[in-house]
Amino acid sequence: MSGVTLYALTGAALVGTGFFGLIAARHLLRRVLAFNLIGSGLFVYLGAAGARGGEADPVPQALIITGIVVALSASALAVGLIVALARARGRAMLPEEDVGG
Amino acid sequence: MTALLPLLLLLTSLVPAAISFFLAQDSYGLRNALNLGGALLKAGLIVAMLFAVAGGAVYETTIPLAPGLVLLLKIDALALLFVSLSAALWLLTTIYAIAYFGTKPQQSRFFGFFSLCVFATTGIALSGSLISFFIFFELLTLSTWPLVSHKQDAASLRAARSYLLYALPCSTLLLVAIVWLESATGPVLFDETPDLDALDRSSQQAIFALFIVGVGMKAAIVPLHGWLPSAMAAPAPVSALLHAVAVVKAGAFGVVRVVYDVFGVARVTDLGVGMPLAVLASATILWGSIRALQQTEIKKRLAYSTVSQVSCIVLGAALASPYAVIGGLAHLVHQGLMKITLFFCAGIYDERAGVRDIAGLDGLGWRMPWTSACFSLGALGMIGLPPLAGFVTKIYLGIGALQAEAAWVLAVLGASTLLNAAYFLPLLARLWFREAAPDARGDERVPALVVPAVVAALAALGAGLLAASPLSPLGWATLITEREYLR
Amino acid sequence: MTALVALLALPLAGALAAVVLPHGAVRGMVPALSVAMLAATAVLVAGLSAQAPTRLKLGQWPPPVGIVLEVDGLAAALIAMTALVMTAAALAALRSEQPAAAGARAAFGFWPLMLLLWAALNAVFVSRDLFNLYVGLELLSLASVGLVAIGGKPEALAAAMRYMLFALVGSLLYLAGVVLVYAAHGTLDIGLLADRTPAKPDALALALMTAGLMAKTALFPFHVWLPPAHGSAPAPASAMLSALVPKASFVILLRLWFEAMPDRAQDGALVLLAVLGTAAVIWGSLRALLQTRLKLVVAYSTVAQIGYLFLVFPLAGGGSAEMPWSAGAWTGVLFLALAHGLAKAAMFLAVGQWMAVTGSDRLDAMRGLATAMPMTSFAFALAAVTLVGLPPSGGFTGKYLLMTSAFAAGQWMWALVLAGGGLLAAAYLYRPLAILFARADAPGPATLPTRGMQAIPLCLAGAAIALGIASETPFELLSIGRPAAAEDGS
């Protein structure tokens, strides 16, 4: 089992976990974390995809870096929103999902 | 220049409309001048064209929209018949409306949409292609709504709503029909009948049915007539517009176009859809008259009488024999003249005597002689009594029915005459032979209200008296039929 | 060329400037910027030659390494529409005190976010690189979420958060697809992908990207984030969000299905998209009928109108490509998109003015406003005409073209969807109109917006109508660089 495949599988696993969390979790912060998990998983997979045929492919690197930046800014905005929402509502949850627990 | 004439005809109504919207309520002079000027200009243009077109001239303008969406304006004899009717009646109605509204509020809105309606009607008349017809047809629907709801009270809004409730679904079906047709034949121009053989027989019949529903709603064919009587909530000039100048006329005109220019007589006969339409029209004629008989409100009764009268035009188109066509086309004008007279008078009774119900007419004849004389003329014409315009139509429709081997239509014509008499003569009897109530009021001190009624009534009389002359509605209809449909 | 660069650079620079400059200076800058953008758009459209779309290789690097920007008719038309809507929204925002009133943060945040949005839109319209599109899309989402949240009210924040979730997941799914594509073909340039050698993962990639973009386009059943978001944003923001943002992700869908992988388009999937579109039309309209807040009526109408756009897939894509009717369907749907954008922006701006006057967007608060504010009411009516698809309007032209091709293709059910959708639209737009034009029982509001202010929505609505009256020019524009998949066989 080559490193590339390992990378790919890891990525896939991360994505899967992330999606589960994204859907199952109700606390918004968990969801943001799940989102980042998915992002990281995709980037791992992309890195693996870039390693085809031995020689290094510059494009995936560029893409990954850009992607990370984008994901970071997205997370930042999301967290900011969550904080504002938690201040306004007292709980970091969407009103329609804020049942009991 | 000749290419510009159709556009000019449109602009004579569009420009007053556009400007009227932005005029302040109190700038009466300018607004009235605008609308009157537009109407006069239009009438002038038409008179100028009448003889040229009678000589065979055709004016045409093409405005390409998207591919397959060509706005084609074409003034042929049929177009001119309709446009001259609407133009003449527009002039009368404008005069009447100016007097009717006096200093009532929201006139800019009224005259704006009013002229817009006439603009759309002119467009319908001039449309040389199916799609341009549809565009103006819809424009008419929209510009009529604010007029019907003009009073803004509950009744008007309800009426306006039911109008749209009938209009929009039907026009949607019309669009479906057009698209269905044109997806098979390409853009349909009225001057060459398209070849529908790409479609199978049953879908041709379906398309025809869709067309009839689409345009028939405006022609108030039963059971699509419900909006017309409830639209009586609108002010009298609007009723005049709905019933004589624009809307129902557009519907009837549409039926004529569909039967003769879209499908063509031969195909209609071949598809066997003409007779069902004739039956539908006959049913409408009778049902409208029966309902009219039951009304106690003058305008309601007139409205149902329109329902029945307009279907005479449809009947003529459906029978599709030469005389029937002539009769139907002539009735397009005749009915307009007579019905607008009646509505003018009804409006005067309402305005000057506060009379809305038939019971209130007692003895008004002598208090308001001119109005009542016009009303009587209009009513007698509707019954079809000679020498008013109505009887010419009846004779031609009757002969046409026999040419089409549909003798049963004679029975319908006879019955409708009797019913017409049954719901109009009592009104006349009340006007002239009942004693007026002690507290009855009523005067005719506003000539601008009475003069249009008188003119229209005289026109209705003249149309019958001079029926055989080439420039009479009948003569013109004959010209059209010979030129267009007996080729 | 320079015009294209300007269209991307100007708003970005403006956004940065808006962050640093004082509020007053920004208010001065925005109109100038809008004028410049309009000018650039004009130059761009004028310079577009009928033969070949304008291409721009950034730094002269050829793909797959370099990134290509390409302006075809579709991009140009959407850029122009964006410029119009943005300018109108900007003017409205300048004249109305709404963003400032919502607090310092709003006043501070509005302009940068708006300009960022503008840049992102143009970027999405012209990019030909899947990853580039991802970036643009993400930028778009962040700006939009910010604009929704700007009001700062709890429901606004919740709406923004909900929107955020859909947007993030959407872009993640899209990104997953991008990754797969790159893994399979080693390129992300649409032009190169068009003539790739098909590979197994393509289908999965397309599925992932489509699903993600559906979530972002708010296609039924993923529409739920849209009405609260657009309903709670300040009116100018709602105008941009509703008119422009869904179009961006829709454009990417078009690029994928018609330019990148037309060979992958199977009829079943195409029909699925159209079926969801149909459901959106029906559901959105019915929901709109139930709303008691005007803004929600308008927002749900966006849900319904987005549904129309997806009818293009079975009519112009896949097996029905290279058919005489596909060109009509393609152009028709773009007409619908443009007309909807203009009309919807007009509606939201009108509603904003009424809210400013009445202090609420409840329907019953609008009674009789037509007497006091005839121009805005007329604008709303004109916009309604377009949305219902009545002639003469861009909406009608689009519907006509779509219906014709539907009948020609023998798929008449889509034509019925268009027809029925028009009726439903008439039904839910009639209520506000009837209320507006009813007689006012209370005396008219004391302070009215200026005539110039009222003229803004009227201009937009007028543009939507003009799109139908003079539809030949846009038609030709849209047919520039029309993808082969949507080219008529003749």
Add this chain to the structure above:
Amino acid sequence: MTLIAGPLLPLAALVWPLLLAGLSVLPAVRHNAIRLLPLAPLPGLWLALSGVDGVTSAPDLLLGVTLALEPGGRILLGMTAVLWCIAGLAAQPMARRPNAALFAGFWCLTLAGNLGVFLARDVATFYVAFAAVSLTSWFLIVHDRTAEAFRAGRVYIVIAILGEVALLLGLILGAQAAGSLAIAEVAAAIETPAMGLLVAGFGIKAGLVPLHVWLPLAHPAAPVPGSAVLSGAIVKAGLIGLLLFLPPVSALGPILTGLGLAGAFGAAVWGLTQANPKAVLAYSTVSQMGLMVMLVAAGGATREAVPYFAMHHGLAKGALFLLVGVALISRTRWQRALCLVLGTVTAASVAGAPLTGGALSKAAVKQGLEPWASHLLSLSSVFTGLLLAWFMFRLARLEPSGTGPGWTARFLLPALLAALALLAPWALWQDWTGLEQGYPAKADSLRDAFWPVAVVVVLAPFLARWPMPTQPPGDVLSALVRLGRRIASARPRPPGKIAPQFRLPARQIAPSALEAAFGRWSNAGTVLLLLIPLILVLLLV
């Protein structure tokens, strides 16, 4: 394009009354409008007397107006013009009554129509004229505004319009069959069903049983001059219609004969039950018109002579009606005596007493009549005689109601008409029968004319002694009246549901709960993830 071709006089004869009608509404003229009435028929009279001949055509009017006059029309036109002229003179005392102008106006319209039916040679013009005469005469009937006048008017208008419709449909059928509007061609081409419709139309006007029911109500209800023209001239419009259109040989011939005879005898008998002398006269009109219809149906020389017969009846009947008017203002014994004398003479003439105009007219139609028919004709003279004897009794018992100036002048008018009725047939005898002038004085024709009168003279005293039970006018009417009432007063009914109320079942279809379910992110996300494999599958199949 010629506006008018041919002699102008026929057109003038029609336009002139219309002009006067228009004139009579002018404020300046209004109060003396009645004064115009005698002038109205003059051009028509001139046309009848002068030899003006030939076809007048005005192609632009109506559907192309064609007017012409041949002997039958001419003699009826002349009679009509004279009768209207004298009736117009008799109407002068009405000048100061209310609504005189209205009466004058419609009088002129009716007159124009009445003259028109004799002149018209194209279907459209004939229809116009016929409609004018039958509908405008309604105003003559209801002029007094009394309850029974209105009742009579309502019955009349309903039946008249039914007649118009029948006529219109018949004419349409005829015109279609002939492919032309010319009456001659229509008459040649018309088929039996269409002719049936026409007969209905004409029969109503001519008081043909059973379509006569309006007549005994309407004629008495009108003011005296109105009754005179109604009974003398207007009924002839129906007759001329039959003469113009009924083919020489028609399947309807026997039916018409039967109905005519039924009217001739039945009306005469029923008339004996009437108290009002005008009603008696009306029934006599029904009876006489029945005779004429029967004679028309007989065809041949008889049919040729019917106008001659009709002329005499018109003049005499006019005289009798006017006489009733005079009797109403006759107070002195002399005046009453003169009235009775004049009445008896005229009645005798109608009954066909020897050497009277009536005898001549009967003799004229008898030639070419089968024996059984001519015997029936003589028998009908008995009935006519008895009916008119009864009329004389009623007239003698008539209570003078009002007084009026110028009794002599007013007496001279019926006298003049009576004189014409007695003498005009003599003047026209040879032209119309081709027999020598002395023929009526021959023994057998005298005997032929004498015995019915003798019978009448014998029976009349019994009639005076034991009169028949009095009945209200109008016989088989009650049903029709109810019909008329219903039509004339449309009862208000609750208007039906006009427009369905606008209710989309959105509340049922689009519940917020479902929307909320969509809204819950966990659901939406699941659906989104499930969508991916779905699309994938669809892409791969």
